[in-house]
Amino acid sequence: MQTTTLSFANLHNHGELFANLLRARRQSFIIQNRWDLPEALGMEFDQYDTPASRWVAVHEFGRVLAGIRLTPTTARCGIYTYMIRDAQLGLLDSIPSDLLYDDAPVAENIWESSRVFVAHDTPQRVRRLVHGHLISEMTKSARDLGATRVLGLIPASWPRWSKRLGLDTSAAGRVMEIDGINNQVVSIDLSGKLH
Template sequence: MQTTTLSFTNLHNFGELFANFFRARRQSFIIQRNWDLPQADGMEFDQYDTPQSRWVAVHDGATVLAGMRLTPTTASCGIYSYMIRDAQRGVLGGSIPQDLLYDEAPVDEHTWEATRLFVSHDTPQAIRRKVHGELVRTMIACARDVGATRLLSLNGECWPRMFSRCKIEAEAIGRLCWIDDGYYQCTAINLAGKMH
């Protein structure tokens, strides 16, 4: 098992891994969860998959076991910034409610958004906990590399148990809300203590 942080500047070093990452996202979000998302050539993507983002992959060779995307809250591409903020501003016009946060979504160079977290349905149950731990460890390392001290995330309602198991310091920053296939809640993950 390996972990890799992909970016537009290094993707040429990893062969099919970047494309396989988006194929695994399609399988997880479009096929398994039946979400209505953009897709092409068997890959799921959206307007936030830009050179400003980073993608964390847990993989076995070119087979993606799990992944997630990190985007700076200072991101800007046309009318878009980052998913949670754009949902709050009503830019998305979709199933994510505008009142998902208690306060205004931040724009701060030390705050990044963590989204599109998935574990592939093909990942064996016996190693899922380890895969999830590697994903979190690499997410924190990537955040440290880009200077983030805080991550915002929209998580399933089981986030307190999951974060506690991974020893992540997080707090709810929005209400529990139904989105597509379940209850989700925005959280803030404090990385300041993990920066040393």
């Protein structure tokens, strides 16, 4: 099992991994979750998949087991910035605008985590390991990018696993139902891990 952080600067070094990540996202979000998202050539993508973002993949023999997208809160592409902020600004119909307790931050040291998934066919016996690799690589990559905090809109069950993974996590918004799942914006403090 490997973990790789992809960027537009290194995609060429990893063959089909980026395309396989987008295919796995399609399977997870469009097929399994039945979300109405853009797709082409069997891949899911959106307006936040730009050269400003990074993508973490847990993979084995070309098969993507899990993934996360990291986007700087300073990103801009047309009218869009990053998903949580754009939802707060009312630009996204599928996410309530009152998802945060405070104004969405825009700072060099804060990144957003989005499109988090573990592939549905990842065997149950290795899911915990896969999740651990995914979160470990996400925090390492975010720190390498200068982040001291990561915001993510994730299932509200996060308190069960965040401590187990050694994350300093706190609620940054209310619990809300999106597509039948309780979700919440959380803030992951990485400042204690920057040594």
